[in-house]
Amino acid sequence: xxxxxxxxxxxxxxxxxxxxxxxxxxxxxxxxxxxxxxxxxxxxxxxxxxxxxxxxxxxxxxxxxxxxxxxxxxxxxxxxxxxxxxxxxxxxxxxxxxxxxxxxxxx
Amino acid sequence: xxxxxxxxxxxxxxxxxxxxxxxxxxxxxxxxxxxxxxxxxxxxxxxxxxxxxxxxxxxxxxxxxxxxxxxxxxxxxxxxxxxxxxxxxxxxxxxxxxxxxxxxxxxxxxxxxxxxxxxxxxxxxxxxxxxxxxxxxxxxxxxxxxxxxxxxxxxxxxxxxxxxxxxxxxxxxxxxxxxxxxxxxxxxxxxxxxxxxxxxxxxxxxxxxxxxxxxxxxxxxxxxxxxxxxxxxxxxxxxxxxxx
Numbered sequence: 001x002x003x004x005x006x007x008x009x010x011x012x013x014x015x016x017x018x019x020x021x022x023x024x025x026x027x028x029x030x031x032x033x034x035x036x037x038x039x040x041x042x043x044x045x046x047x048x049x050x051x052x053x054x055x056x057x058x059x060x061x062x063x064x065x066x067x068x069x070x071x072x073x074x075x076x077x078x079x080x081x082x083x084x085x086x087x088x089x090x091x092x093x094x095x096x097x098x099x100x101x102x103x104x105x106x107x
Numbered sequence: 108x109x110x111x112x113x114x115x116x117x118x119x120x121x122x123x124x125x126x127x128x129x130x131x132x133x134x135x136x137x138x139x140x141x142x143x144x145x146x147x148x149x150x151x152x153x154x155x156x157x158x159x160x161x162x163x164x165x166x167x168x169x170x171x172x173x174x175x176x177x178x179x180x181x182x183x184x185x186x187x188x189x190x191x192x193x194x195x196x197x198x199x200x201x202x203x204x205x206x207x208x209x210x211x212x213x214x215x216x217x218x219x220x221x222x223x224x225x226x227x228x229x230x231x232x233x234x235x236x237x238x239x240x241x242x243x244x245x246x247x248x249x250x251x252x253x254x255x256x257x258x259x260x261x262x263x264x265x266x267x268x269x270x271x272x273x274x275x276x277x278x279x280x281x282x283x284x285x286x287x288x289x290x291x292x293x294x295x296x297x298x299x300x301x302x303x304x305x306x307x308x309x310x311x312x313x314x315x316x317x318x319x320x321x322x323x324x325x326x327x328x329x330x331x332x333x334x335x336x337x338x339x340x341x342x343x344x345x346x347x348x349x350x351x
Binding site: 001002003006007009010011012013014015017018019021022023024025026027028029030034037039040041042043044045046047048049050051052053054055056057058059060062063064069070073074077078081082086087088090091093094095096097098099100102 | 125126128129132133136145146147150153154157158159160162163165166167169171173174176177178180181184185186187188189190191192193194195196197198200201218221222224274275276277278279280281282283284285286287288289290291293294298299302303304305306307308309310311314315316322323324326327329330333334337
């Protein structure tokens with residue numbers, strides 16, 4: 001861990017900010033109401049962020065391609081999730097697929 | 108606790124227990140990945156209790172491990188966690204005043220209720236029919252996650268430190284699979300899935316050139332797809348309004 005003080009400061013900022021989000025939602029709810037389009041946009045923004053997180057963590061490592069084993073596992077998990085398989089099955093199938101692919105020599 | 112058992116249906120309790128088990132399991136991979144990325148054991152342990160929001164913690168660790176700036180990592184995590192604000196706006200008054208507690212206990216209760224708000228608790232609370240059941244589901248799942256997530260993280264960090272190469276077990280595929288499973292219900296909406304694909308494509312295209320964390324933020328431009336569709340819908344409505 002490079003520069004531990006800065007890393008801990010970052011973590012504390014993340015936890016304080018996250019708590020502020022959690023606390024202010026119910027407080028704001030009693031005072032203001034967002035128009036439906038704004039609510040729709042906020043909801044979509046969260047999904048877009050998380051989808052980008054899925055794409056980058058599944059396909060890339062540093063600035064390059066992560067190899068085929070990891071995206072292969074994520075793909076299997078994604079198909080199972082689409083078919084409404086239980087959460088635990090999705091997660092374990094993804095890890096198992098990647099592990100087996102690596103065992104077979106897939107990068 | 109006994110009143111919670113009487114309030115919630117047995118099926119709901121089983122589902123909450125399964126969700127907490129899944130959280131514990133993801134916690135294992137989180138702790139293992141954190142240690143494998145060069146963090147000391149106490150870091151994922153502390154972060155799991157203080158932040159208590161899996162996706163943002165993975166993101167933070169990922170960006171810092173890739174050499175990114177910790178403050179940028181915190182901002183990226185906050186952007187991901189901003190959804191908790193909308194959760195609070197969408198939930199009925201679960202974390203608010205409760206007639207059964209008074210005095211300073213009420214304040215602590217409210218602070219704790221805010222802290223345990225997460226994807227799972229909100230999903231279970233929204234699925235219940237009335238306010239007492241919503242409250243019971245919220246607290247059961249929330250406290251379950253508060254126990255399972257750090258417990259998993261610590262055990263994972265211990266195991267990860269012991270086995271070394273966690274990639275051999277495919278643990279690195281777990282996190283994207285978890286997030287994908289969580290957003291899958293939202294992705295069944297046509298406009299949202301187009302925005303998500305656009306965002307993912309932007310992030311992937313930017314990854315070779317930008318510092319870690321920024322590509323995911325850039326992906327927010329994908330939201331423009333939703334804006335465009337809303338505008339098109341309102342224009343269609345307007346033109347229908349003027350038609351004879």
